[in-house]
Amino acid sequence: MISNDANKQLQRLASFYTTYVLPYVKRRSPQTFIAAAIAAFFSYQVYNFVQVPRKLRHIPAVPFWAYMKSALSEEGIDLRTRNIILPVLENSPNGMYLRPNRFGWCVGVAGPSAMKTLLLRKDFEKHRGIALQPEALFSxxxxxxxxxxxxxxxxxxxxxxxxxxxxxxxxxxxxxxxxxxxxxxxxxxxxxxxxxxxxxxxxxxxxxxxxxxxxxxxxxxxxxxxxxxxxxxxxxxxxxxxxxxxxxxxxxxxxxxxxxxxxxxxxxxxxxxxxxxxxxxxxxxxxxxxxxxxxxxxxxxxxxxxxxxxxxxxxxxxxxxxxxxxxxxxxxxxxxxxxxxxxxxxxxxxxxxxxxxxxxxxxxxxxxxxxxxxxxxxxxxxxxxxxxxxxxxxxxxxxxxxxxxxxxxxxxxxxxxxxxxxxxxxxxxxxxxxxxxxxxxxxxxxxxxxxxxxxxxxxxxxxxxxxxxxxxxxxxxxxxxxxxxxxxxxxxxxxxxxxxxxxxxxxxxxxxxxxxxxxxxxxxxxxxxxxxxxx
Structure with missing residues (x-):
């Protein structure tokens, strides 16, 4: 039996694809069934993407849907910061929070002490995700x-x-x-x-x-x-x-x-x-x-x-x-x-x-x-x-x-x-x-x-x-x-x-x-x- 929370996530997912993904791929795909296939594959990918990993749930996280809606729209980082991120940081004593990224969820560091450690110590290496995605235009x-x-x-x-x-x-x-x-x-x-x-x-x-x-x-x-x-x-x-x-x-x-x-x-x-x-x-x-x-x-x-x-x-x-x-x-x-x-x-x-x-x-x-x-x-x-x-x-x-x-x-x-x-x-x-x-x-x-x-x-x-x-x-x-x-x-x-x-x-x-x-x-x-x- 699907929980109420899961039902809500599925409803949001359906709305998300109807509003953002399906129109986007339709404009770029010559046939509707191709667009539908892409959207269906997306739904599986994003459904797994939505959930904060259990090992990171002790860190305050931004609301996934609000963040993604902002990131995929014409909205600037200033509005996203003011309306979505800073309210989460109010509950973070060290300026750290979670936000979605292309590789899942990442820890965003926005506090001076944590920033110094992150940038100056060798414990953190550069993520090699770019090498894992050679098909991307970015790579x-x-x-x-x-x-x-x-x-x-x-x-x-x-x-x-x-x-x-x-x-x-x-x-x-x-x-x-x-x-x-x-x-x-x-x-x-x-x-x-x-x-x-x-x-x-x-x-x-x-x-x-x-x-x-x-x-x-x-x-x-x-x-x-x-x-x-x-x-x-x-x-x-x-x-x-x-x-x-x-x-x-x-x-x-x-x-x-x-x-x-x-x-x-x-x-x-x-x-x-x-x-x-x-x-x-x-x-x-x-x-x-x-x-x-x-x-x-x-x-x-x-x-x-x-x-x-x-x-x-x-x-x-x-x-x-x-x-x-x-x-x-x-x-x-x-x-x-x-x-x-x-x-x-x-x-x-x-x-x-x-x-x-x-x-x-x-x-x-x-x-x-x-x-x-x-x-x-x-x-x-x-x-x-x-x-x-x-x-x-x-x-x-x-x-x-x-x-x-x-x-x-x-x-x-x-x-x-x-x-x-x-x-x-x-x-x-x-x-x-x-x-x-x-x-x-x-x-x-x-x-x-x-x-x-x-x-x-x-x-x-x-x-x-x-x-x-x-x-x-x-x-x-x-x-x-x-x-x-x-x-x-x-x-x-x-x-x-x-x-x-x-x-x-x-x-x-x-x-x-x-x-x-x-x-x-x-x-x-x-x-x-x-x-x-x-x-």
Whole structure:
């Protein structure tokens, strides 16, 4: 006999498929019976997915159906955090809770003490789920041998090759040249500077930056945003953001044959791989001719990695072409959308807080001088921009580049901040949730750059764990952090020197930033700014 609780779960399951799954697969399947078969298979998968594992029931869990409805809709992480997650965290003494993930239920860590342990200790290794799902678009793009998901000695080999490249490369001149190109492009498209589509321009800017800085490869996104190279890359990025495939990778494993539009996106990966491998081969062939012709700081990352690879004494310490390709795919994902979104949010907060914008502008003018000439900030001048850096750090607190880190897994039973975590549990650093947790930050929804001033709120938290982790921390901290921060400082300072700006008329963001839906990377929705030239 089925219990009342089981009946309720089945009713919710039926409703869930009627509302979300069946319409979704019908739109993508040419025949209704195929869609029905997929939905029936889904019902079995999700019914097992709904139940919290017995070994984790001592940890507060979000309501499954409410969470999944939010995650699969257009709702942003801000609404999901405020309405679903934070009420659960009120019953968690250490900022830990359970939420659904593509591999079942995972422990979300949103407390400073637990965060410090998770990120700094070696008890938790990166989850290797990506290697177990080679059919997924996510796995095909990132590969299975990349610097983010590997562990142990193999990860150290990748880090040893990549570290020198990121420490030697800081192409601020490139950042400045492309920023100037973008600013001149503002007036040539759409409504000109009266209504600038900020995320669109910044995605093009950062794509050209990462293409040239990582590969020495010009996507020409600023000059020709609809060219084939950009279209291939953007098609794949749009595919990666789709939440239905994130939570249900079984679709790509078992039913890709019935989903022609998704299959077409997978086919574009072949074009992307041709780009990756041809760049590596061409770069290797021209490397000899480049020796002594460029400063390390302005060399692209691939050149520096190939040099480090060649300098490795043992063959086992070198990266193969496929390993180089996987690392470069990671650098693209981490260095494109994340930085463009961070900049979009920073420009929004400066528009919404004109007194902060003016204070940041004054600092920039004191450092770079004033006038209608074009000035590219140097690395040294970027280091002097203390208040601009506070603006960036507060932006990264409110809208960190990623909602959470890639999953980790404990190899043995472990106690994390007083909570028992059984062996083999998926654990994630929930960065966005912690940054908005009122038990961690005062008035967490208010934009206050002075939190990061000397003796400010951030410094006062130093002894309680890690409360600000937009790039992670510890040995697995984002390797491109300094690269991204320098890119942000160059663009913000050049924008502040040339323009003032406000939100565009009739902006949907007048009463607060509106976030796009989906999982993973946080992005603004329909953000247009009205720019005014200062000269």
């Amino acid at each position: 095909k793009f990132l590969g299975t041998q990349n610097i983010v998901t590997l562990n142990g000695s193999v990860w150290k080999k990748h880090r040893m090759i990549a570290n020198p490249a990121f420490h030697r490369s800081m192409p601020v001149k490139l950042f400045g040249r492309l920023c100037e190109k973008m600013m001149t492009q503002f007036e040539k498209e759409g409504d000109g500077i009266d209504s600038v589509d900020i995320p669109m321009f910044l995605q093009r800017f950062t794509l050209d930056v990462i293409g040239l800085a990582a590969f020495g490869y010009d996507f020409e996104a600023l000059g020709d945003p609809k060219n084939a190279k950009v279209d291939t890359y953007n098609t794949i990025m749009d595919g990666l953001r789709n939440p239905i495939y994130f939570f249900f990778p079984i679709l790509e494993k078992r039913f890709l044959w019935a989903l022609p539009k998704r299959r077409a996106v997978h086919n574009r990966m072949e074009d992307m791989n041709q780009i990756f491998y041809s760049i590596i081969e061409n770069k290797r062939q021209t490397l000899e001719n480049m020796k002594g012709l460029a400063e390390d700081a302005e060399k692209d990352l691939l050149t520096l990695m190939l040099e480090a690879n060649a300098d490795s004494k043992e063959a086992g310490d070198r990266l193969s072409d496929s390993e180089l390709r996987d690392d470069l795919a990671i650098f693209f994902l981490a260095g494109h959308d994340t930085t463009s979104n961070a900049l979009s949010f920073a420009l929004y907060h400066l528009a919404a807080n004109p007194q902060i914008q003016e204070k940041a502008r004054k600092e920039v003018i004191d450092i770079l001088g004033d006038g209608d000439d074009v000035v590219y900030p140097t690395a040294s001048q970027c280091s002097d921009m203390k208040y601009v850096y506070m603006v960036m750090k507060e932006t990264l607190r409110l809208e960190p580049p990623a909602q959470n880190t890639t999953l980790r897994e404990n190899k043995e039973d472990f106690e994390l901040a007083g909570t028992f975590i059984p062996k083999g549990t998926s654990v994630s650093a929930d960065i966005y949730v912690m940054h908005h947790n009122p038990s961690v930050w005062k008035d967490p929804e208010v934009f206050i750059p002075e939190r990061f001033a000397p003796d400010g709120e951030s410094e006062s938290k130093a002894g309680s764990g890690l409360s600000w982790v937009p790039f992670g921390n510890g040995a697995r901290q984002c390797i491109g952090m300094n690269f991204s921060l320098a890119e942000q400082k160059v663009l913000l300072s050049m924008m502040l020197r040339k323009f003032t700006w406000t939100l565009a008329d009739n902006s949907i963001n007048k009463d607060g930033i509106v976030l796009g839906g989906g999982t993973g990377i946080i992005s603004p929705k329909d953000l247009h700014l009205k720019l005014t030239k200062r000269f």
